[in-house]
Amino acid sequence: MAFTVALLCTLLVILISSLGNALSLNYYEQTCPDAESIITKVVKSEVMKDQTVPAALLRMHFHDCFIRGCDASVLLNSAGKNTAEKDGPPNVSLHAFYVVDNAKKEVEALCPGVVSCADILALAARDVVVLSGGPTWDVPKGRKDGRTSKASETVQLPAPTFNISQLHQSFSQRGLSTEDLVSLSGGHTLGFSHCSSFQNRIHNFNSTHDIDPSMHPSFAASLRSICPIKNKAKNAGTGMDPSSTTFDNTYYKLLLEGKSLFSSDQALLTASKTKDLVSEFSSSKAAFHKAFVKSMIKMSSITGGQEVRKDCRVVN
Template identity: 85%
Template sequence: MKRCKGFNLCPVDCRTGNALSLNYYEKTCPDVELIVTNAVKNAMMRDKTVPAALLRMHFHDCFIRVGVKTGCDASVLLNSKGGNKAEKDGPPNVSLHAFYVIDNAKKEVEASCPGVVSCADILALAARDAVVLSGGPAWDVPKGRKDGRTSKASETRQLPAPTFNISQLQQSFSQRGLSMDDLVALSGGHTLGFSHCSSFQNRIRNFNATHDIDPTMNPSFAASLRSVCPKNNGKNAGSPMDPSSTTFDNTYFKLILQGKTLFSSDQALLTSTVTKDLVSKFASSKDTFSKAFVKSMIKMSSITGGQEVRKDCRVVN
């Protein structure tokens, strides 16, 4: 079996060792990419939060089941059934949304070429489209993933938490064959979206025995967050990830340098020389960040190892 570390232009399915391919559906479903793009575009016209939701959904899919190397297998899309609580109902995933976009794309794909395209590939394509349609870089997505049959809410503990420090982040990413460069580049996905107060409450109240507020946070920024996040943690209160939270750009890295990011894990990128240098590099050049992001996205989204092509993304065959 091939290892999942160090793949470059030929990513592999970790379970089978089969190489993913850019032209995997060339003969069997040539219109798949157009169908998925249209589904994402249509959803975006009604809801500007869709791109951030799809990108986050893809990350959360790929980071689960490390030990058995299934990764990006669309397990995040499965519904809970009977006594089994699925990933989407695990604590870090209850705020995931826009599953209907994948359902809509799958329905159209099935009408065009039934039983051919995996939900995992549709999600990987949708995440790429989410970035492109938000003003970010484009890339060719390697395809040929299969869908997994296992989804457990308990395994969402494997996701990197917003409270992680640099060593916890490094460990989490290295377990998936991802480097410190990948860690910083992929963290740039935080340029899109919105966070609830619960994910950064630790930084704005009762930070530690000495400080009420995280001293690495810009004081006026902290004050603005305290004003939108009530002490009793209003359920839907929160903040955009950055002021241009519907545009894929490099603002996130500029904000890290100003102490104006939401998560401890964002600010942690300044606590290692390697990651701090990359933050500065990406803050000064959107193009440099975009190239690094594409490379790391292809690497992350190629960790896969499912068993089937689901007819319905929410249930196993």
């Protein structure tokens, strides 16, 4: 624990310094000291009611940060002629926006106009990882909320069909490393996937194989029974792994067994550096947790907003 805390402190100093002190651990110390505890209370309450909330909020935070930085643009509603990010194809399955709304409402009642929706989402993402049995970390705060949200920009999100070079490009464009790519992919240990995200691997894979040959035969057969005919199982799907409500390293173990869902998961085994990291994380949950924390702090420190919204769904 002492090593982890020391590592985090070092990382945070580097990150916050590089951001020109835009973010800090004690950002709300004077203006809203109870903000974090209020957000955690709301998130915990909602997770107790619905076990799908952790995966939803973690994915929402990732999808937010990868477009215009972590500016809560994913929370904005479509308005007028503008279709917002949340209504873009990769985001239509996002849910649990109400959790952020509820946390915002409680924080606003205590400290109006102080705590950004972007910070609430970053803190909620940390909280759901902890509540699912994962590691904790101190979240740097001080993000601002963005005023622009375009569905057309969601094509920038890494797709489940990406190969390793596409994944590297997507992450490096955001200043994220190979280790960040592999550790953040571990978030796939939580949640549910619809058939559409892995149909390409179990039906008409290529001109030679109907099923992706890198997939374990019995696993492929089980997926085909869930998703028997392409495009005919719209709401069908499966858990990301058998322990899909627990934040553990099962994802990496299954990946090495040919039991991953997405092409982008399998792609991590096609380059030596990423494969070595998969092996490391599969054999040590502690190593995965440490790397995940480092990468989450790094990713969530990509900023880009301009204001503190009063309502997370609309600009001021």
